[in-house]
Amino acid sequence: MKVLVFGQSGQVAREMQALAQPEIEIVTLSRAQADLSDPAGCSAQIDMQAPDMVINAAAYTAVDNAETEEADAKLINADAPGAMAQACAARSVPFVHISTDYVFDGTGQAAWTPDMQTGPVSAYGRTKLQGEEAVMAAGGAWAILRTSWVFSAHGNNFVKTMLRLGGDRDSLSIVGDQIGGPTAARDIAQACLTMAMALRTDPTKSGIYHFSGGPDVSWADFAAEIFTQANLTCDITAIPSADYPTPAKRPLNSRMDCSATQTVFDIPRPDWRVSLSQVLAELDRA
Numbered sequence: 001m002k003v004l005v006f007g008q009s010g011q012v013a014r015e016m017q018a019l020a021q022p023e024i025e026i027v028t029l030s031r032a033q034a035d036l037s038d039p040a041g042c043s044a045q046i047d048m049q050a051p052d053m054v055i056n057a058a059a060y061t062a063v064d065n066a067e068t069e070e071a072d073a074k075l076i077n078a079d080a081p082g083a084m085a086q087a088c089a090a091r092s093v094p095f096v097h098i099s100t101d102y103v104f105d106g107t108g109q110a111a112w113t114p115d116m117q118t119g120p121v122s123a124y125g126r127t128k129l130q131g132e133e134a135v136m137a138a139g140g141a142w143a144i145l146r147t148s149w150v151f152s153a154h155g156n157n158f159v160k161t162m163l164r165l166g167g168d169r170d171s172l173s174i175v176g177d178q179i180g181g182p183t184a185a186r187d188i189a190q191a192c193l194t195m196a197m198a199l200r201t202d203p204t205k206s207g208i209y210h211f212s213g214g215p216d217v218s219w220a221d222f223a224a225e226i227f228t229q230a231n232l233t234c235d236i237t238a239i240p241s242a243d244y245p246t247p248a249k250r251p252l253n254s255r256m257d258c259s260a261t262q263t264v265f266d267i268p269r270p271d272w273r274v275s276l277s278q279v280l281a282e283l284d285r286a
Contacts, residue, residue: 003024003025012150034058036059037075037080053095056098064248067247070126077124098188099144101251102125104253122249122250147210149180150184173243174220180217184279210257220239
């Protein structure tokens with residue numbers, strides 16, 4: 001069984017490679033092999049590789065830069081996934097696409113369900129929503145997995161930033177009014193593979209699903225747990241988002257209802273605290 005993964009150096013793509021088994025071949029594509037700014041080239045790779053399933057773990061993720069580079073972000077986050085989905089539909093190959101809670105407006109306190117009204121407030125969110133629409137329009141067997149606050153032992157992410165800053169400073173001010181579920185890239189990779197395999201046998205499971213770690217916390221709470229598990233002494237002051245302005249507006253509410261993902265695919269919501277301990281252990285071994 002051959003799984004084609006767009007992305008190679010990103011957090012989820014790195015974790016996808018670790019899921020290879022004798023009966024499961026994981027083929028990851030670098031930017032040199034499949035440049036998402038060339039949608040036709042991405043489609044051609046699917047035809048050339050002839051996979052049994054495709055997972056798109058690549059994206060334009062520079063949230064703030066997207067405010068001034070929206071056309072580039074759309075090409076990568078919307079046009080490319082749309083071309084991938086069309087190629088997969090033509091070959092009757094399941095396609096799993098990773099999206100984000102940024103497709104919502106981030107208001108309220110209720111956990112977002114997949115069928116709730118979208119309303120992105122940033123260029124990044126708009127382009128990710130356009131990507132979802134393109135995937136759905138292609139038909140075939142597909143799943144969109146919205147996730148949030150991704151972390152791992154690889155690349156740039158909040159956990160690694162906190163470890164660096166917490167080791168250098170006695171105190172930090174961290175945003176405390178944005179609430180969401182930290183999600184380990186390893187858990188996302190496994191969820192994507194499970195969903196893709198399920199879609200091979202039952203395309204009626206196609207749809208939009210949510211997947212994030214629990215319990216929901218603020219960035220300040222997340223940082224506190226990182227310091228506790230890493231045995232770092234660093235005082236945290238929770239501040240409002242207004243005190244930490246960014247070019248792109250961040251959602252205050254990133255809570256996600258993951259019940260449909262468990263019901264349809266038997267994928268439980270992971271405890272991010274357990275996943276965090278695994279990531280910290282991996283970093284210690286590095």
